[in-house]
Each structure stands twice: as structure tokens, then as C-alpha cells.
Amino acid sequence: MSRELDQLRKQIDEVNTKLLELLNQRARLAQSIGEVKKSQGIHRFDPVRERDMLDRMTKLNPGPFDNDTIRHLFKQIFKASLDLQEKNHKKALLVSRKQQPDDTVVHVGDVQIGGYEKNLIAGPCSVESEEQVREVARALKQQGIRLLRGGAFKPRTSPYDFQGIGEEGLRILREAADEFDLKVISEIVNPSDIDLAERYIDVIQIGARNMQNFELLKAAGSSRLPVFLKRGMSATVEEFLFAAEYIVSRGNSQVMLCERGIRTYEKWTRNTLDISAVPLLKQESHLPVFVDITHSTGRRDIQLPVAKAALAAGADGLMLEVHPDPSVALSDANQQIDIAQFEKFMDEIRQSGLFQFTEPVPEV
Numbered sequence: 001m002s003r004e005l006d007q008l009r010k011q012i013d014e015v016n017t018k019l020l021e022l023l024n025q026r027a028r029l030a031q032s033i034g035e036v037k038k039s040q041g042i043h044r045f046d047p048v049r050e051r052d053m054l055d056r057m058t059k060l061n062p063g064p065f066d067n068d069t070i071r072h073l074f075k076q077i078f079k080a081s082l083d084l085q086e087k088n089h090k091k092a093l094l095v096s097r098k099q100q101p102d103d104t105v106v107h108v109g110d111v112q113i114g115g116y117e118k119n120l121i122a123g124p125c126s127v128e129s130e131e132q133v134r135e136v137a138r139a140l141k142q143q144g145i146r147l148l149r150g151g152a153f154k155p156r157t158s159p160y161d162f163q164g165i166g167e168e169g170l171r172i173l174r175e176a177a178d179e180f181d182l183k184v185i186s187e188i189v190n191p192s193d194i195d196l197a198e199r200y201i202d203v204i205q206i207g208a209r210n211m212q213n214f215e216l217l218k219a220a221g222s223s224r225l226p227v228f229l230k231r232g233m234s235a236t237v238e239e240f241l242f243a244a245e246y247i248v249s250r251g252n253s254q255v256m257l258c259e260r261g262i263r264t265y266e267k268w269t270r271n272t273l274d275i276s277a278v279p280l281l282k283q284e285s286h287l288p289v290f291v292d293i294t295h296s297t298g299r300r301d302i303q304l305p306v307a308k309a310a311l312a313a314g315a316d317g318l319m320l321e322v323h324p325d326p327s328v329a330l331s332d333a334n335q336q337i338d339i340a341q342f343e344k345f346m347d348e349i350r351q352s353g354l355f356q357f358t359e360p361v362p363e364v
């Protein structure tokens with residue numbers, strides 16, 4: 001290579017180093033501007049400011065780059081600065097592990113969820129009668145399971161399907177839970193029913209269809225009860241975390257996330273379990289993560305391997321539907337398991353060694 005070329009390249013290297021320094025200096029300034037804007041509630045993207053800067057730069061431009069090229073280059077810089085401001089903003093989410101490195105442990109009375117404990121939530125899809133709920137509650141108690149689920153308000157796809165028995169259902173759940181020393185989790189669909197929930201139940205469930213019902217999220221965020229939030233069937237992981245942020249940002253930090261399958265073209269399962277969401281959510285957020293093995297599969301025959309996969313992927317717990325006689329159930333008759341199947345499931349999941357406390361490794 002000629003000496004001249006060598007020299008010129010050396011000069012370019014020096015300019016590159018200076019440019020790098022200047023670009024990062026600029027990036028730090030843009031970050032500071034981002035912080036100021038956040039504290040003042042100002043929109044990050046400012047096209048008027050960008051236009052002013054472009055006009056100034058093109059006026060000052062002595063060439064040899066033409067103005068179009070200068071505009072193009074600066075627009076890239078603005079875009080990168082905006083991305084940086086947004087990244088910083090994401091870091092600040094209350095549900096993010098960057099904000100809180102340690103796992104959130106949710107306390108439902110004396111039951112702990114998250115951290116080193118694995119939990120199971122089970123019960124019928126819909127509350128139908130006292131006998132039905134008591135029978136399931138007794139089976140849970142015998143298995144050492146403390147969390148009873150049951151739907152009293154049922155958001156159904158068809159308005160002609162069974163819609164649940166409402167407050168009476170919550171009362172039935174409470175009585176059965178008190179008799180067998182269990183805690184109750186049930187879905188609430190209307191912000192005005194949060195007061196009702198506080199009278200009867202221990203955990204508010206927000207279902208997949210309501211994951212972006214922002215008024216309901218805000219109302220749950222102002223409640224004293226822990227919240228079990230299910231992922232919307234077409235929601236991205238990011239949208240799911242923002243939904244949780246709605247609750248936590250209102251002051252309720254006791255939130256659990258539940259992956260329940262997303263809608264895809266696959267027809268052999270009711271939904272497609274997004275198993276990768278489990279480690280992703282655990283990585284991104286400090287909130288406990290559950291997997292609903294009933295709704296994600298919609299079938300009984302693969303619930304055990306799916307449960308094992310969920311626990312192996314790092315889930316803090318499982319949710320499943322159990323009914324004394326699924327064939328006569330008023331909802332989800334095809335996917336609930338009966339009590340004998342539940343007992344067999346519990347034996348097998350225990351034998352797998354995955355459903356157990358994961359003690360912290362003692363520090364040496």
C-alpha cells in the first residue's frame with residue numbers, strides 16, 4: 001500500500017475516534033433530555049425540533065456531502081437517540097427485573113407464591129353448585145394444594161353460553177375454601193365488582209379477554225388483593241408486561257402473570273402454549289409466572305408433559321381445571337379433568353421431581 005493511502009487512513013481513523021466520542025457525548029445528552037421529558041410528561045419524539053436541527057445543519061453544510069446526505073445521516077442519529085431514550089424508559093418499568101432484581105413473593109394469607117415455592121391453582125372452570133365446589137375443594141386439601149379457583153363471572157365468547165352465577169358463586173367458593181383451609185381465586189370482569197371481590201375472595205383474576213381492559217387493571221391496582229393476570233390471547237409479551245405495569249403502578253405490587261396460550265393457526269390444541277414466554281417473563285420481570293395447562297392445550301391427554309415443560313422452563317406454578325364430572329360441566333366440558341385424573345396427575349407431577357420447593361443453594 002502506498003504511504004499516501006496509509007497516511008490518509010490514519011487520519012480517517014483519528015476522525016472516527018473523534019466522531020465516536022462526539023456521537024456518544026451526544027447520546028448521553030439525548031438520554032438526559034429523555035429523563036427531563038419523562039419527569040415533565042413530555043412526548044419523546046419532537047419532529048419540530050428535528051426539523052430545526054436539520055435546517056440548521058443544511059445551512060451550515062460546506063460540503064462535499066450534499067444536503068440530502070446530511071439530512072439522512074442526522075435523521076439516523078435522531079432515530080438512534082430516540083431509541084435510546086425509549087430503552088431507558090423501558091428499564092424504568094416497575095415490573096422489570098432491572099428495577100427490582102429479586103423475585104416478588106406474593107402473599108395470599110399464609111400461602112406464598114413465587115421465590116422458592118412452586119404452587120398449583122386448581123378448581124372447576126365455573127362454579128355450578130355447593131356440592132361441586134366442595135368435592136373439588138376436598139380433593140385439593142387431600143393433595144396439600146391451597147389455592148382453589150372457580151369462575152363466578154364468566155366472559156364467554158358467545159353471549160348465549162353460560163355466563164356464571166355471579167355473587168352466589170363467590171359465596172360458594174368462600175364457604176368451601178373456609179371449610180378446607182384454602183384460598184380463593186376468581187375472575188372479576190367489571191371494575192365495579194372489585195369491592196364485591198374484596199368481600200369474598202383472596203385473589204382477583206383478570207382473564208385473557210380483559211388483559212387490556214385498562215379500567216379494570218387500574219381498579220385492580222387500587223385493590224388490597226393480589227392479582228392473577230392472564231396473558232391476552234393475541235398479546236405480545238411486551239403488551240402483557242405493560243398490562244401488569246398498569247396494576248403495579250397503581251400501588252398493588254402483588255401481581256402474578258399467567259401464560260395461557262396464544263392464538264395461532266394450530267387447531268389440534270385450543271391455543272398454542274408459548275413456552276418461550278416463561279423464561280422470557282422470568283428474565284424480564286420479577287413477578288411470579290404461572291402456566292395454565294388447561295386453556296393452553298384444551299385437551300387432557302397432553303396436560304402432564306405440558307406441565308413438566310412449564311416447570312422445567314422456570315414457571316412458579318401451574319393452573320388447571322378440575323371438575324367432579326366434566327361431562328356435565330356447564331363450560332369447558334372437554335378440557336377439565338375429574339378428581340381421579342387430578343390425583344393421578346398430582347402423583348405423576350410429584351414423581352417428576354419438578355413440582356417441589358427449590359431451596360436456595362447455600363452460599364459457601
Ligand SMILES: O=C(O)C(=O)C[C@]1(C(=O)O)C=C[C@@H](O)C=C1
Pocket residue numbers: 030033034044045046047049050077078081082
Ligand atoms: O431535543 C429533544 O427533545 C430530544 O429528545 C433529543 C432529540 C435529538 O436526538 O436531538 C431526540 C429525539 C427528538 O425527536 C428530538 C431531538
